[in-house]
Amino acid sequence: MKPSIESKTARSILTKGTGFLHGYSHTLNPYAGCAFGCSYCYVRRMPISLFREEDWGAWVDIKENATDLVKKEIPKARKKGRVSIFMSSSTDPYQPVEHKTHLTRGLLEAMIEESPDFLFLQTRSPLVTRDIDLLKQYKNKILVSMTVETDLESIRKIFAPSAPPIHARLKAIQQLRSEGIPVQAAVAPLLPCSEQFPLKLAEVTDRLTLDDFFMGDGSGGKRTEQLGIRKLFEENGLNDWYDREAYLKIKRRLQEVFSENAIYISQEGFYPPKGSDC
Numbered sequence: 001m002k003p004s005i006e007s008k009t010a011r012s013i014l015t016k017g018t019g020f021l022h023g024y025s026h027t028l029n030p031y032a033g034c035a036f037g038c039s040y041c042y043v044r045r046m047p048i049s050l051f052r053e054e055d056w057g058a059w060v061d062i063k064e065n066a067t068d069l070v071k072k073e074i075p076k077a078r079k080k081g082r083v084s085i086f087m088s089s090s091t092d093p094y095q096p097v098e099h100k101t102h103l104t105r106g107l108l109e110a111m112i113e114e115s116p117d118f119l120f121l122q123t124r125s126p127l128v129t130r131d132i133d134l135l136k137q138y139k140n141k142i143l144v145s146m147t148v149e150t151d152l153e154s155i156r157k158i159f160a161p162s163a164p165p166i167h168a169r170l171k172a173i174q175q176l177r178s179e180g181i182p183v184q185a186a187v188a189p190l191l192p193c194s195e196q197f198p199l200k201l202a203e204v205t206d207r208l209t210l211d212d213f214f215m216g217d218g219s220g221g222k223r224t225e226q227l228g229i230r231k232l233f234e235e236n237g238l239n240d241w242y243d244r245e246a247y248l249k250i251k252r253r254l255q256e257v258f259s260e261n262a263i264y265i266s267q268e269g270f271y272p273p274k275g276s277d278c
């Protein structure tokens, strides 16, 4: 089902980084709402979603003035200190509507001029590769983080049926790496996967972050419980995976194919990398 899409004028575009993202001075969401509508998305339980009539995933607001705002707000923010930006915390900047709007692309162009100290670009869409020409210009002041929760399409279709296929995400990571753009695979949240998953990741990336529903939901797993994710595991005979120890099994396998300093766990994988001076 296609989401309902509206253009809106936003009052501001940079939001103070807090909670899980307190390592950033700001977060930046070019859109409100997200057409990927992942079952486990915590934004479902946030006021922005609860106050809407439509279900999460069924609506997207385009912040049409986002680029103008960022040009004004970054210089102002810089007067108060370093500007490190997490894009995006409650939407995907490369969801399908971005094909038409080029809003995220416009923001990347504007931010090259305004030059934040660091930009963390979180997505699960291969569309990010469209903007390789701009991403290159950020040099080491950017990290693209591509979510790859599993290597199994059958599992993706249970938990995130509207999100891009896994093979296309792995290919995008490989392409970004080959173009010299700092990139990581974010196995976050970890979903049931095959024995070969670590090897498939090692073929495309030198850095990865592993997170799960218990470490990464900011409440020790309570928010995930409220979303009813346990039921999805049970209905599909995946109970063994809904366990706070499950990630350790995958971590051990990852350690066999990645060096220790290439693996980040939970929050540390979403911080500005060491050496970025943020």
Ligand code: SF4
Binding pocket: 034, 035, 036, 037, 038, 040, 041, 042, 043, 089, 090, 091, 092, 124
């Ligand atoms: S892509 Fe991210 S923001 Fe969008 S629904 Fe999935 S988890 Fe939520």
